[in-house]
Amino acid sequence: MNVLEVTSLEKKYKEKHAVKGVTFDLKKGNCTALIGPNGAGKTTTLNMLAGLITPTSGRFNTLENTRDIRSIIGYLPQYPSFFEWMTGMEYLTFSGEITGLSRKESKRRSEELINLVNLSEGENRRISHYSGGMKQRLGIAQSLIHQPELVILDEPVSALDPFGRREVLDLLNDLKEQTTILFSTHILNDAEQVCDDVLFLYNGELIEQGPLNDIKKRHHTSSLKLSFDDNASRYREVLREIPWIKQVKEKGESLIIEVEELKRDRMRLFTLISEGGWPVTKFESREQSLEDLFMKVMR
Numbered sequence: 001m002n003v004l005e006v007t008s009l010e011k012k013y014k015e016k017h018a019v020k021g022v023t024f025d026l027k028k029g030n031c032t033a034l035i036g037p038n039g040a041g042k043t044t045t046l047n048m049l050a051g052l053i054t055p056t057s058g059r060f061n062t063l064e065n066t067r068d069i070r071s072i073i074g075y076l077p078q079y080p081s082f083f084e085w086m087t088g089m090e091y092l093t094f095s096g097e098i099t100g101l102s103r104k105e106s107k108r109r110s111e112e113l114i115n116l117v118n119l120s121e122g123e124n125r126r127i128s129h130y131s132g133g134m135k136q137r138l139g140i141a142q143s144l145i146h147q148p149e150l151v152i153l154d155e156p157v158s159a160l161d162p163f164g165r166r167e168v169l170d171l172l173n174d175l176k177e178q179t180t181i182l183f184s185t186h187i188l189n190d191a192e193q194v195c196d197d198v199l200f201l202y203n204g205e206l207i208e209q210g211p212l213n214d215i216k217k218r219h220h221t222s223s224l225k226l227s228f229d230d231n232a233s234r235y236r237e238v239l240r241e242i243p244w245i246k247q248v249k250e251k252g253e254s255l256i257i258e259v260e261e262l263k264r265d266r267m268r269l270f271t272l273i274s275e276g277g278w279p280v281t282k283f284e285s286r287e288q289s290l291e292d293l294f295m296k297v298m299r
């Protein structure tokens with residue numbers, strides 16, 4: 001069941017085509033990462049879905065064909081602004097009332113959310129005294145105040161330090177139980193930790209999309225990594241001459257060796273290393289990361 005179906009969505013600014021004919025579905029209960037480098041069109045896409053800018057063309061349908069999409073979505077912009085003189089609790093209660101909740105209901109929901117995003121300790125502190133991670137968690141709580149079917153988060157972790165990032169990623173993992181999530185990021189490692197589905201956006205176009213595991217299988221490569229104390233390039237030249245090795249890349253004093261069949265070729269490489277007495281300090285089978293995948297798809 002799809003919470004949102006987006007068809008041929010476009011945004012043009014004079015000569016600039018920021019988003020070009022983007023089509024995708026969001027499955028109920030899934031967490032989808034919209035991934036792309038700076039300027040790919042992520043914010044423009046999310047702003048169109050959030051009703052903040054008008055698409056040049058295209059359409060989107062919601063599950064119940066809701067007339068105003070804003071009633072079913074929660075949205076956290078890339079640079080959220082808060083009334084910093086308010087406490088976290090005041091801000092949430094106020095946000096709830098704006099969405100149409102009664103004061104009592106809004107207070108109850110705010111208390112629930114303060115617990116969910118782990119802000120109990122700072123609920124009566126002014127937002128101006130919050131850390132970046134706390135503000136981002138408050139922003140996420142605010143986006144959930146009216147129990148939306150879909151939460152759209154624009155770069156929720158990109159501006160945070162590693163501690164803040166971890167807090168927010170853990171929170172996203174918890175939220176997956178409760179709602180459908182679409183979030184943008186250019187930090188692939190973060191996306192990999194929480195998302196089920198990915199949308200790869202490049203130059204305003206979707207270049208690959210689907211369940212992360214399916215895409216990984218589709219673009220699967222088997223590789224091995226050899227690390228040396230020094231002189232890796234000498235061994236690179238030897239490996240390049242071997243017919244069962246597809247590609248050898250040098251990364252510092254390590255070699256990334258792409259092979260056809262991991263199990264078989266791992267043994268072959270072991271034999272080569274031991275017979276040749278190569279000064280290898282580390283031998284690893286490599287799992288393809290989302291970053292490897294993104295680079296491959298883009299190429």
Ligand SMILES: Nc1ncnc2c1ncn2[C@@H]1O[C@H](COP(=O)(O)OP(=O)(O)OP(=O)(O)O)[C@@H](O)[C@H]1O
Binds near residue numbers: 013018036041043186
């Ligand atoms: N109001 C605007 N007028 C003209 N061009 C715009 C406007 N808004 C965005 N663009 C252009 O559209 C393209 C996509 O921008 P967008 O902000 O959506 O990218 P992004 O993927 O979110 O990038 P970032 O990760 O840097 O936030 C960029 O080239 C940008 O310069």
